[in-house]
Amino acid sequence: MADSALTAEQILRAAEEVLRRYGPSKATVVDVARALGVSHGSVYRHFATKAALRAAVTSNWLERAHAGLAEIAESDTPAPQRLHEWLTALFAAKRRKAFEDPEMFATYQSLEATTSEPVLAHIERMVGQLARILTDGVAAGQFTAADPLVTARAVWDATDRFHNPVHSGSWDQPGVQDAFEAVCSLVLAGLATAGTEPRRPPRRR
Template identity: 55%
Template sequence: MSTEPLTAERILEATEEVLRRYGPAKATVVDVARVLGVSHGSVYRHFRTKSALREAVTKRWLSRTEIALARVISDNERESGPAKLREWLLTLFDAKRHKAGDDPELFATFSVLARESSEVVDAHLTELTDQLTRIIEEGVRAGEFATPDPGASAGAVFAATARFHDPGYAPEWRKPTIDAEFDAVAALLLRGLRA
């Protein structure tokens, strides 16, 4: 048995390891407990069901991207709206592309888990759209963007760039022309938003 205190964070780390090893169809709470050196009942004390554990690990995985994107907004307070928006979109694309390329097994696993955790995914998409809305609102206040409805514009920008962040497009992210295609779409969107 492990001597370290069993925390939700340790359980989530072990769950990622188990998911990477066995995939979502074969991974069990017993496997997670075995990695941690505890009984499966100990895991259930932190996460009442296997579904709750899978939702928590999915939320944790998605929140990493949210945090990186929030950093773009806060770290670049003096940047112009267009520069900040482009950097945010590029950060989102790079985060998704790295997840797909650096750890394809875990990326595939989380793509399955995301389909199971629609509420978690919906909250993630809402957070991303809210971040975009804040960037566009800042640009409107600075006179850099002209839009009567920043929220609607944020939704349109997010939809227009889906090819660069929706996991369904992951196979295209390896194409040699994908960066030029991203640049063209970003430039078009920024021209459309400018005051």
């Protein structure tokens, strides 16, 4: 019956729980199956590989973790403040997750290390939201950016230290918040003027 059918939904929930309890290095699909009271073969009916299952769980988690960002990106706050707010919210969310949900964060981190598809998709989404803010800013004459998408990627790269999980180890050190603000200011100042005109093809020297 439909009631007793094993759904992908259920598997995802159980897998997240298992990952949270054991961490990415210890969690097995046998554990997930056991938590659901089914044989591990059933899990493979819904997810082709363990990696795919982990990716789906992480993707889910990432979506929830960054729920508020899209709203900020689409608010009608002036673009400069909006960008600052968005970056601050992103950094805060990452930090909070790293601290409060370490096992899931480690899972995300291990996924990132392999540059897998869902992480790339997530980055695309994030860069897309940045591009949205930039486009609005350009329209309002607050920003200059020849190609908002390229510039958005530059902003993403420039703030890497504050959202890339490989740097999470330094997020609890004293100076980070100041460092973050300094980079924000630099980036905002850069957007206010020239944008990302590839200045003078680097003449060989």
